[in-house]
Amino acid sequence: MLEIKGLEVKLQEEDKQILKGVNLSIGAGEVHAIMGPNGSGKSTTSYVLSGKDGYEVTAGSVTLDGVDVLEMEPEERAAAGLFLAFQYPVEIPGVGNMTFLRTAVNAQRKARGEDEMSAGEFLKVVREKAKALKIDAEMLKRPVNVGFSGGEKKRNEILQMAMLEPKMCILDETDSGLDVDAMKLVAEGVNALRSEGRSFLVITHYQRLLDHIKPDVVHIMANGRIVKSGGPELALEVENNGYADILAEVA
């Protein structure tokens, strides 16, 4: 599904190398997790994958089902099936949550040459999916993320994901700022979307999210590289011993 090969990235403005050769291969239906200390390049990876400005790819490639995504605009990547759940979802005053969702769904459908969803059909689907995430009508009416609590913002991200039905979902520290109950709700939302044709890349600091979203593979990122990969037990090792042992071991 997603193939990252030798990805090297630097910040455009300050000539600072962030990613120093990332290799990652995620198969269809798999859930991979990336853990790592602050500043290791986890969030940069998610931004580069989704096409944010300000990063320069100096080497390597990223393909989604064999298609080069680095040449694509962010909206083209989205239409190709890539989705990033933001660590800090952006507030957009003046744009209604529902309007935004519908614009996004139909823009992607249009880009893929599919028919737009009718207003009635859209409303039916969105209500059903919102209910599962405990998002009420009021939240759908409000401007995108404006005045939402941390938990509401993250649930709103998962609602967008559910509506857009991407095949490659990247969750950037989706657990940050969530209490235990909110994290469970979000994890249930994610688990409901797990399927054979859909893959996940879960970026997190803590193992506890991975109790709820069970990964197939866990990667440890440090200093711009993936330094160790393993099964779910690797996350437990981090939880118990911190990163120091692993980093010492691979150094």
Next chain:
Amino acid sequence: MALAKLKSDATQARLAGLTLPEGLDVARKDALSRVAAMGLPHKRDEYWKYTDPISLTQADPIAAAVFHSDDSPLFAGVDSVKIVFVDGVFDADGSDDLSCAGVEIDRLVDVAAADIHWATDLYGTLEARGQVPVARPLAALNTAFATDGVVIRATGKAAKPISLVYLHADEASDVMLHCVVRVEAGAEVTLLETGPAAARFNSVLEVDVAEGGAFHHVRAQGRDHERRAVTHCFARIASNGLFKSFTLTANGTMTRNECILELLGDDVVAHVAGACVGDGDDFHHDDTIFITHDGLRGESRQVFKKVLRNGAVGVFQGKILVKAGAQKTDGYQISQSLLLDGDSQFLAKPELEIYADDVICSHGSTSGAIDEDALFYMQSRGVGRKAATDLLTLAFLAEALEEIDNPALVDDLRDRLDSWLARRS
């Protein structure tokens, strides 16, 4: 040359080509003497330093190509009393019958010809009051020379909005129209104005709201790219009165919209708002507002939003004056521009002058670009850069549109803005 001499020469040159129309003699002669005393504005005047008035004051108007569009007219779906002026000339065939339950409507020429009419005493009165402390000579010029217009007296709740449609057909037309509205105690009326009116348009609207009366004003100034306009709205609002005015400006080479409000009674609510979209370095748009609080617990709001691109220039001069004794005043003023590139310019001069000690007055002014984080967020959900920019632009303008009470009018204006943005790459 000294400013006084410059202004006096320019004023003489402008007046030389004009003759006072028949009727309303006292008001017109008074106004003419005000013009002579003040002189027409000059860019060295304090309130004209961001907007050069020369094209508005010179003897002959600059020609403006007539804009043709296949779009249906704005507010076409609104059931209203339609009154049409083509280049300032009343179009009887295009207009509805001037009758409507709850209001009396007459043309200004009929007022001028009548022996007795309620509007005679009001004509020019509010304009004259509005000359202090800031001179508005082009409004006095209008009172002296306006050829026609409409006078409206609301005696109850008007059954329909009154819709003034200003068509532009002659590329050299130079038009002055003057409207007077009297909202009697407890009465309510909505006035719509649409269209460019002329190559050069000078309008005055005087609104007198009696106790508990409500006046709603929604205006769109026409899409002609080369038109020029100076408009003035003078309002006096008595206790418990409501005044709400909104203006949409898209295109036009030169627009100066002045709004001068006096909150005379207690518990008055007065809102004035505007949204403008301008594209190109021949777009200059100026909102000049003066709100005087002279009663208790008055609430005033100024909400002005401008979207500017390709060298367009926006100006905002807004003042709140709170007189001694106007306690518990709540004044709010916001002027914001969204600059879509580095070539466009927004010039803002917010002013507060407060002589009462128990008031809330807040004001803010911002200039900014499209929020790149919001843009990326929307793109990452599949919305194209252009569509996302347009959505964010409309969102920026939304706060001003929210000042309009009638949702049908808001929808019409939003559609108009939507297509304006869609036509641009």
